[in-house]
Amino acid sequence: xxxxxxxxxxxxxxxxLAAHADRPVSSEELAxxxxxxHKFLEAIMAELxxxxxxxxxxxxxxxxxxxxxxxxxxxxxxxxxxxxPLTVIRGECPQDVDYGPPSESLQVxxxxxxxxxxxxxxxxxxxxxxAGTLPEHIRELAASPDAWVTHWYAxxxxxxxx
Amino acid sequence: xxxxxxxxxxxxxxxxLAAHADRPVSSEELAxxxxxxHKFLEAIMAELxxxxxxxxxxxxxxxxxxxxxxxxxxxxxxxxxxxxPLTVIRGECPQDVDYGPPSESLQVxxxxxxxxxxxxxxxxxxxxxxAGTLPEHIRELAASPDAWVTHWYAxxxxxxxx
DNA sequence: TACTTCCATACTAGTTTGGTAGGTTTCAAG
DNA sequence: CTTGAAACCTACCAAACTAGTATGGAAGTA
Numbered sequence: 001x002x003x004x005x006x007x008x009x010x011x012x013x014x015x016x017l018a019a020h021a022d023r024p025v026s027s028e029e030l031a032x033x034x035x036x037x038h039k040f041l042e043a044i045m046a047e048l049x050x051x052x053x054x055x056x057x058x059x060x061x062x063x064x065x066x067x068x069x070x071x072x073x074x075x076x077x078x079x080x081x082x083x084x085p086l087t088v089i090r091g092e093c094p095q096d097v098d099y100g101p102p103s104e105s106l107q108v109x110x111x112x113x114x115x116x117x118x119x120x121x122x123x124x125x126x127x128x129x130x131a132g133t134l135p136e137h138i139r140e141l142a143a144s145p146d147a148w149v150t151h152w153y154a155x156x157x158x159x160x161x162x
Numbered sequence: 163x164x165x166x167x168x169x170x171x172x173x174x175x176x177x178x179l180a181a182h183a184d185r186p187v188s189s190e191e192l193a194x195x196x197x198x199x200h201k202f203l204e205a206i207m208a209e210l211x212x213x214x215x216x217x218x219x220x221x222x223x224x225x226x227x228x229x230x231x232x233x234x235x236x237x238x239x240x241x242x243x244x245x246x247p248l249t250v251i252r253g254e255c256p257q258d259v260d261y262g263p264p265s266e267s268l269q270v271x272x273x274x275x276x277x278x279x280x281x282x283x284x285x286x287x288x289x290x291x292x293a294g295t296l297p298e299h300i301r302e303l304a305a306s307p308d309a310w311v312t313h314w315y316a317x318x319x320x321x322x323x324x
Numbered sequence: 325t326a327c328t329t330c331c332a333t334a335c336t337a338g339t340t341t342g343g344t345a346g347g348t349t350t351c352a353a354g
Numbered sequence: 355c356t357t358g359a360a361a362c363c364t365a366c367c368a369a370a371c372t373a374g375t376a377t378g379g380a381a382g383t384a
Binding site: 026027028042045046049056057058059060061062063064 | 358359360361362363
Binding site for chain 1: 163164165166167170173174177178180181196197237238242247248249250251252253255256257259261262263264265266267268270271272273274275276277278279280281282283284286290291292294296300301303304306308309310311312313
């Protein structure tokens with residue numbers, strides 16, 4: 001799972017909006033408080049507006065606000081809005097890939113990967129993020145110290161970033 | 163999670179090698195049986211050799227074979243060899259990203275995403291794939307009919323591929 | 325020597341990523 | 355009705371990645 005700067009910025013900006021749901025917040029303010037390049041964030045907010053996650057108001061005192069309550073927007077909504085489906089195999093959805101022998105089982109692996117991602121990303125809302133109250137099964141996944149260390153792997157192309 | 167053609171081809175080729183562990187299998191044979199462009203697969207096999215997952219033999223009767231038993235190579239090994247770490251946020255590992263308020267909890271989300279991916283991709287071996295005997299917890303994830311359907315989402319940029 | 329197979333390098337066309345620059349429209353307050 | 359704040363739009367950019375293709379060599383077998 002690769003989270004781009006764009007998606008990361010979007011989530012932080014939306015969390016900020018969730019934390020100030022009482023008023024519109026400008027791109028400029030979002031950019032400064034989250035240390036995001038202003039014009040880049042503007043483009044991201046435009047995309048989020050087009051997909052219907054935020055509504056915007058021009059002019060003095062304007063800005064952006066969430067289009068629905070923060071407890072009804074999940075992390076998966078944001079990722080899908082900017083990157084498309086959570087899980088894609090060679091450009092296709094897991095249930096559409098067609099494997100011959102001896103690799104048929106790979107499809108089941110991809111389907112379960114998607115199910116696992118959904119169980120996390122569709123259960124965390126923006127309200128959860130700002131309140132710091134993540135669902136129990138997610139805190140459990142992150143509870144093991146093992147979850148916080150990088151696993152070693154061999155490719156010299158990538159070892160710089162362990 | 164985005165699985166590229168390269169990674170998909172690699173997994174299918176390695177499954178084929180696992181299914182014929184008694185002899186070296188040539189790129190040509192792998193390419194034909196799995197319908198993979200021959201020269202592209204050659205480049206992929208070279209990469210897998212450099213990362214130590216396969217060993218190769220030139221000349222007549224040569225080809226590729228797994229560098230260790232198929233039950234000691236997991237899907238995560240292959241993905242890491244070709245794509246680097248399983249989970250990357252803005253180019254960094256989950257435990258290295260630095261969030262300010264009100265987004266601190268996002269880090270826990272990413273850590274649990276990685277833990278969930280590991281629990282799947284580090285438990286499925288090539289031997290499991292060719293035998294069709296996936297670990298119980300994976301078959302459970304894929305057991306629900308829900309896991310086999312695409313969830314609707316709103317971005318018009320991506321709706322063509324539902 | 326001939327043939328097979330891996331191996332290395334280079335090339336391409338298209339897309340994605342992470343931005344920057346400049347101008348236009350909309351809105352509110354004075 | 356002007357001024358300023360903000361969203362909005364189009365275009366551009368360099369670097370990396372994706373999915374290959376092409377050419378030629380080097381090593382191993384018969």
